[in-house]
Amino acid sequence: MAWHTRLLNFIRHRRLTPDIEREVAFHLAERTDDLMAQGMSTNEAMREARRRFGNPKLPRTRADGPDVLTWLESVVADIRYALRSLRRSPGFATVAVLSLGLGIGANTAVFSLYNALVLRTLPVSNPEELVQITFGDGRTSFLCVQHQQLRPGERWRRTQRAGLPGEWRLLPHTRRSAGVGPTHLEW
Amino acid sequence: MPRQKNDILQGTLVLLILRALEARPRLHGYALTNHIQTVSAELLRVEEGSLYPALHRMEQEGWLKSTWGTTEKNRQARFYSLTAAGRKQLKHERDNWERLTKGVNRVLKEA
Numbered sequence: 096m097a098w099h100t101r102l103l104n105f106i107r108h109r110r111l112t113p114d115i116e117r118e119v120a121f122h123l124a125e126r127t128d129d130l131m132a133q134g135m136s137t138n139e140a141m142r143e144a145r146r147r148f149g150n151p152k153l154p155r156t157r158a159d160g161p162d163v164l165t166w167l168e169s170v171v172a173d174i175r176y177a178l179r180s181l182r183r184s185p186g187f188a189t190v191a192v193l194s195l196g197l198g199i200g201a202n203t204a205v206f207s208l209y210n211a212l213v214l215r216t217l218p219v220s221n222p223e224e225l226v227q228i229t230f231g232d233g234r235t236s237f238l239c240v241q242h243q244q245l246r247p248g249e250r251w252r253r254t255q256r257a258g259l260p261g262e263w264r265l266l267p268h269t270r271r272s273a274g275v276g277p278t279h280l281e282w
Numbered sequence: 283m284p285r286q287k288n289d290i291l292q293g294t295l296v297l298l299i300l301r302a303l304e305a306r307p308r309l310h311g312y313a314l315t316n317h318i319q320t321v322s323a324e325l326l327r328v329e330e331g332s333l334y335p336a337l338h339r340m341e342q343e344g345w346l347k348s349t350w351g352t353t354e355k356n357r358q359a360r361f362y363s364l365t366a367a368g369r370k371q372l373k374h375e376r377d378n379w380e381r382l383t384k385g386v387n388r389v390l391k392e393a
Binding site: 114115117118119121122124125126128147148149 | 310311312315329330331332334338355357358359360
């Protein structure tokens with residue numbers, strides 16, 4: 096049954112249910128009459144009518160079937176069933192939980208790293224003022240805050256004492272596009 | 283001893299309801315039960331508990347329409363009648379049934 100019919104039934108639920116109850120009541124009344132006409136006492140006839148009808152709750156329950164509540168109940172039942180099955184085969188459950196856990200964990204770890212390194216700006220107040228200083232072959236570098244009005248020459252004089260040739264570059268907002276291009280220091 | 287089952291086979295109930303309403307338009311549930319029982323010479327007995335769910339399902343399918351009315355005994359009852367879609371469904375189910383019984387009979391009578 097289509098979901099919109101279920102929804103409609105749910106909305107109409109209050110109207111639908113008494114309808115069925117009235118119908119069943121009518122059926123039982125007619126049956127009782129017929130049985131009494133065959134010579135049964137009122138009580139006997141009523142009991143027999145109910146017995147023949149079967150479970151008078153049943154048609155209501157079945158007619159209630161296609162609505163959202165019942166659907167939800169069956170979803171809950173499915174979940175319970177899944178849990179029971181998992182408990183019955185703990186080996187499978189362990190493997191499933193482990194592989195899911197590892198998968199989710201690894202993904203989270205990799206993304207966190209990528210996010211911190213590439214996607215987000217540096218966790219400082221004015222990241223655009225940071226300067227990366229690279230020495231010689233480019234393997235050694237460090238970050239420092241660009242002082243106002245820093246002139247390349249002036250900066251260099253300090254590092255020169257360490258006896259290293261170098262260059263410096265500006266770090267923009269993210270590290271990915273690092274460098275507006277290295278500016279070689281001259282001295 | 284083989285089990286006797288004169289309760290109506292699953293799936294044939296719809297066919298019987300459609301046919302009964304073709305022969306007698308505007309029946310309520312109780313009359314339907316009696317009609318099927320009488321016409322089949324007591325060979326078939328509608329399981330009363332499953333009749334009403336079937337009627338409601340069929341109404342939702344658009345094969346039946348129902349109205350509340352008053353019986354001769356001045357009781358309120360829900361009367362069902364066939365729709366055009368119901369007639370089409372009856373033809374379809376009748377063809378199915380005839381094909382099925384023909385096939386089963388041939389298998390049973392095979393030499």
